[in-house]
Amino acid sequence: MTTTTTAIIENKKKFSIARVLIEGRAFLALILIIVVFSLMSPNYLTFDNILIMSSHVAIYAILGLGMLLVVLNGGIDLSVGSTLGFSAVIAGFLMQGVPINIFGVVLYPSIPVVVVISCAVGAGVGLVNGILVSRFKVAPFVATLGMLYVVRGLALLMTNGLTINDLSGDEALGNTGFEWLGFNRVLNIPIGVIIMILIAIVLGFVLGRTRFGRWLYASGGNERAAELSGVPVRSVKIWVYVISGVCAAVAGLILASTPHQRQPHRRKHVRADGDRRGRDRWSISDGRARKRARHAAGGVRHRLPVRRARHRGRLRVLADGLHRCGDRRRRAAEQPAVRTASPSCRIGGTAGEVR
Known part of the structure; x- marks a missing residue:
């Protein structure tokens, strides 16, 4: 015991710059980036710019906080991006109203209900991941x-590949305020940044001050030894993926509630002869929009119709030439005479010979 204590004290007394650089390389890289961009632009290291960057980073930071628990447990979660999108789609679907065809009514849930249901959806996705990993040893x-593609497919089926806009709700129905989650500020701090800080504080407390945190570190270090020591390894693993799914759902709500600047709608103007001027607003899933984009970019598909027209013209010229040669051969057979072949009938062989 004395030898171990002495070794620990001696290791603490030793100070190495190389060790500090290796252990703190991420923070040093961040400091270097801040210094370089501050020298390049005087507006970089300002309070407003820091808040803007923090609001953008908050979404990825929340995803990273949930992934941190999974990595500490010795796993990985590739479905967080799709869970983010699926939770946002669920929120948009609920904000637009849930039709109940049996009773002929449409339900418009309030904002807290939408947030709770979306987080529950993320937790459900994480629960399925945890059961597959812990119970079925996948x-x-x-x-x-696999869950990534399943959840992404469900989101695409619900939206039909379209983008849902105007998630602010209806004031008369009491389901407004969704944009407040990702747009408004409290004490001039974006709501997303505040949520990120709260999640980081809660998870830091869980990892450092609770029994679950000790179980998580133990099962992530040596799963078999932790199981023999009485740690509920399977339950810890399931809860880790559930927390990751909830964090992805929260990030999806923040992303979906952030208002995006929409382009103005262009109306159609129809002339007297029926010619339409102007086009509708393009959609992500619109095939015509993709075709126009390829045309604007000068893609290969833009040139395919021209090439086909050229091929059709060449085939028609060849067919007309063969037809004329056939007519001349029939006339020569009906009226045998010595003649020279026309150069236009020179299909094969030498001049004056028709095959």
Whole structure:
């Protein structure tokens, strides 16, 4: 015991610059980036710019906080991006109203209900991942990769590949305020940044001050030894993926509630002869929009119709030439005479010979 204590004290007394650089390389890189961009632009290191960058980073930071628990447990979660999108789609679907065809009514849930349901959806996705990994012994990479495509497919089926706009709700129905989550500020601090800080504080407390945190570190270090020591390894693993799913859902709500600047709608103007001037607003899933984009970029598909027209013209010229040669051969057979072949009938062989 004395020898171990002495060794620990001696290691603490030793100070190495190389060790500090290796252990703190991420923070040093961040400081270097801040210094370089501050020298390049005087507006970089300002309070407003820092808040703007923090609001953008908050979404990825919340995803990273949930992924941190999964990585500490020795796993990986590849479905967080799709869970983010699926939770945002669920929120948009609820804000637009849930029709109940049996009773002929449409339900418009309030903002707290929308937030709770979206987080529950993220927790459900994480629960399925945890059960696949812990109970059925599926590799985390394979299980979460499959869930990625499942959740993404559900989101695309619900939206039909379209973008849902105007998620502010209806004031008469009491479901307004969704934009407040990602746009408004408290004490001049964006709501997303505040949520990120609260999640970081809560998870830091859980990891450092609770029994679950000790179980998490133990199962992530040596799962078999932790299981023999009485740690509920399977339950810890399931809860880790559930927390990751909830964090992804919160990030999706913040992303979906951030208002985006929309382009003005262009009306159609129809002339007397029926010719339309102007086009509708393009959609992400509109095939015509993609075709126009390829045309504007000068893509290969823009030139395909021209090439086909050229090929059709060449085939028609060849067919007309063969037809004329056939007529001349029939006339020569009906009226045999010595003549020279026309150069236009020179299909094969030498001049004056028709095959």
